[in-house]
Amino acid sequence: MEYDAFLLVSFGGPEGPDDVLPFLRNVTRGRGVPEERLAEVAEHYRHFGGVSPINEQSRALLAAITERFAADGPNLPTYWGNRNWHPFLTDTVRQMRDDGVRRALAFVTSPYGSFSACRQYQDDIARARAEVGDGAPVIDKIRHYHDHPGYVGPHADAVRAALATLPEHEPGATRLVFTAHSIPVTMAEAAGAATMAALTGDGSGSSRGVRSAEPDRSEPAGHRYETQLDDLARLVATGDLPWDLVYQSRSGPPQVPWLGPDINEHLTALARAGTRAVVVSPIGFISDHLEVVWDLDTEAAETAKSLGLDFVRAATPGTDPRFVDMIRELVLERTEPGHPRAALGNVPTWDFCDAACCPAPKRPGAATRPVTNG
Numbered sequence: 001m002e003y004d005a006f007l008l009v010s011f012g013g014p015e016g017p018d019d020v021l022p023f024l025r026n027v028t029r030g031r032g033v034p035e036e037r038l039a040e041v042a043e044h045y046r047h048f049g050g051v052s053p054i055n056e057q058s059r060a061l062l063a064a065i066t067e068r069f070a071a072d073g074p075n076l077p078t079y080w081g082n083r084n085w086h087p088f089l090t091d092t093v094r095q096m097r098d099d100g101v102r103r104a105l106a107f108v109t110s111p112y113g114s115f116s117a118c119r120q121y122q123d124d125i126a127r128a129r130a131e132v133g134d135g136a137p138v139i140d141k142i143r144h145y146h147d148h149p150g151y152v153g154p155h156a157d158a159v160r161a162a163l164a165t166l167p168e169h170e171p172g173a174t175r176l177v178f179t180a181h182s183i184p185v186t187m188a189e190a191a192g193a194a195t196m197a198a199l200t201g202d203g204s205g206s207s208r209g210v211r212s213a214e215p216d217r218s219e220p221a222g223h224r225y226e227t228q229l230d231d232l233a234r235l236v237a238t239g240d241l242p243w244d245l246v247y248q249s250r251s252g253p254p255q256v257p258w259l260g261p262d263i264n265e266h267l268t269a270l271a272r273a274g275t276r277a278v279v280v281s282p283i284g285f286i287s288d289h290l291e292v293v294w295d296l297d298t299e300a301a302e303t304a305k306s307l308g309l310d311f312v313r314a315a316t317p318g319t320d321p322r323f324v325d326m327i328r329e330l331v332l333e334r335t336e337p338g339h340p341r342a343a344l345g346n347v348p349t350w351d352f353c354d355a356a357c358c359p360a361p362k363r364p365g366a367a368t369r370p371v372t373n374g
């Protein structure tokens with residue numbers, strides 16, 4: 001396939017106190033998130049002067065990608081657009097159209113499947129293209145990369161570096177805790193099911209960009225988010241430390257079940273069972289944005305302190321050169337026939353999702369999402 005541009009797509013975050021509420025309304029519009037939860041999250045942002053670190057991290061990543069492309073190719077102009085805050089995807093896509101871009105490859109700052117981590121980004125790209133209208137470039141999303149060596153390597157090194165800072169304890173008293181953003185259970189059940197069924201059903205997987213011609217038929221239908229996280233956790237684990245996969249940053253109405261256990265509950269259970277120290281590895285995230293610096297470095301660290309647990313949080317990839325190289329590799333996979341698809345784990349990947357893959361969960365009491373942004 002011929003591509004003439006690269007697009008970095010991120011979540012976006014506020015960059016000043018006045019941005020916080022409009023940003024939160026963009027994120028939660030039509031999602032049934034209670035007002036009390038919004039007020040609470042607004043407070044988290046205010047602890048940092050209303051500035052999320054995420055946009056600065058996206059700028060740094062874009063600069064690193066641009067530099068990497070300039071050094072060794074591919075010769076593609078680079079763009080950046082966000083789902084929930086400036087620079088909005090619609091404005092970026094309009095700029096791309098005005099620059100004459102016809103077909104772009106999009107790298108999304110979430111490595112995983114599920115509605116929130118994959119489909120919603122595709123929906124927002126489609127909405128941005130519709131808003132731009134005539135001449136908007138075609139935009140193809142790059143595949144999931146949770147088990148790419150360029151994602152596994154930085155997380156694995158970070159765990160080892162974090163572990164080295166903890167005081168020594170008796171064997172078994174130090175644990176590794178992997179964490180990712182929680183999602184509603186119904187969203188988790190539906191994650192990946194449609195594409196997986198299509199791939200295993202007609203055996204046409206190889207022509208659709210699946211890593212292996214024969215997808216693993218033992219793969220459970222749905223639950224792609226948890227399966228990918230579990231796959232990565234195994235790859236990052238040190239071999240001698242016991243580990244767990246837990247979830248953080250639960251949102252939504254309290255009566256809706258979300259993936260658990262929550263990291264704070266889990267730390268409490270560990271401490272009761274004799275754990276003395278934890279390394280917390282945020283494998284769900286590529287950079288130290290607010291869900292990391294607040295929900296882990298502030299909240300979970302306080303929980304650990306109150307329990308007398310030694311606590312250290314491992315770094316995220318950020319602009320690690322291996323992670324930047326991975327992004328370049330993922331582009332080459334799509335532009336150079338036969339380019340190897342690097343993967344260390346066991347979960348098949350594909351380039352194009354089935355249209356019915358990772359549907360939005362039913363949201364009790366939630367209004368439909370309007371078509372305008374901001």
Ligand SMILES: CC1=C(CCC(=O)O)c2cc3nc(cc4[nH]c(cc5[nH]c(cc1n2)c(C)c5CCC(=O)O)c(CCC(=O)O)c4C)C(CCC(=O)O)=C3C
Nearest residue numbers: 011013027031041052054110116117181183251289290291
């Ligand atoms: C799976 C997932 C990821 C990982 C994949 C990815 O990276 O995309 C992620 C990332 C992020 N989530 C973020 C922020 C927020 N997420 C919220 C709410 C929600 N997240 C959800 C899921 C996820 N979220 C869901 C199911 C909701 C409920 C509303 C809904 O059903 O859609 C809310 C609303 C308030 C609240 O927390 O209730 C905020 C402010 C930020 C930016 C941090 C910063 O500013 O630095 C980032 C990177």
Ligand SMILES: [Fe+2]
Nearest residue numbers: 116181249291
């Ligand atoms: Fe979120």
